[in-house]
Amino acid sequence: MAIHQPNLFPRLSTLAKLFAADCWIVLDDVQFARRDFQHRARLGSMSNPARHQWLSIPTHLPDGRSTLVRDAVVVDPDRSRRRVMHMLTQYYAKIPTGR
Template structure:
């Protein structure tokens, strides 16, 4: 378990997240899964964009999801429409795109364990988290996962994130480009937490890193190469450790 005084990332569960998202979680000592906010169909909570290895263009991999309370449904309450069919679709599409890659057997082995979640739970969030955990394991992340739904926090967005980060004893909160548009620094400062803007490179393996699933660079460049890049980026944010 990481010690207090590290870095914290707070992010919604994403299906096979993009490389920039994976990098932020990898750089953090704690990932707080933000599972008790409103589900957003246009986000990445139930879908990922895949890129072909041999042809131009990108394709959405979506997991059909039912919202029991309509638009007000929280992420943790979103339900899989057909878990078994979705499980087969995920495996089929990933194999279709990446089975020719040298590291596919490694990913395929891990997928078998991650996709068991489709049979253990009917919740989209559980499947999304399992897919992210799988990728973090592949690149050697050593952090800890917590859940916002199990923690007490105020309702204002910035105050809420500050309260959640404080539970971990974090010295810094990793803030992505999306959060930087609305985040207020004062609630973090009041708790002695620095807001650390998180940025990644844009060239090489990072090309398309904000758009396509991290599975693509992992298969295209190799798991070891991507893991080295992630460690290099993370090291920039741990200079005071």
């Protein structure tokens, strides 16, 4: 059994934990943390490991800082989806796809 808070892009260690578990529990009854990875991810550069860029999804917290993860709402989901796809495409467009 494994339990984890949701993240925008889970880390490989989280995916490994999910793969190894017989039962997966999403911990969504905890406080939403603006400075955590629940609504954002740090994109790494393939050419320069020291360089990174943040990708964030705009969220509305109906109860302010005390909002639970499950109660957070994505602001304008269609626009957010397009923005994420555009940003990922731009950021990783020049990565070689084979040798």
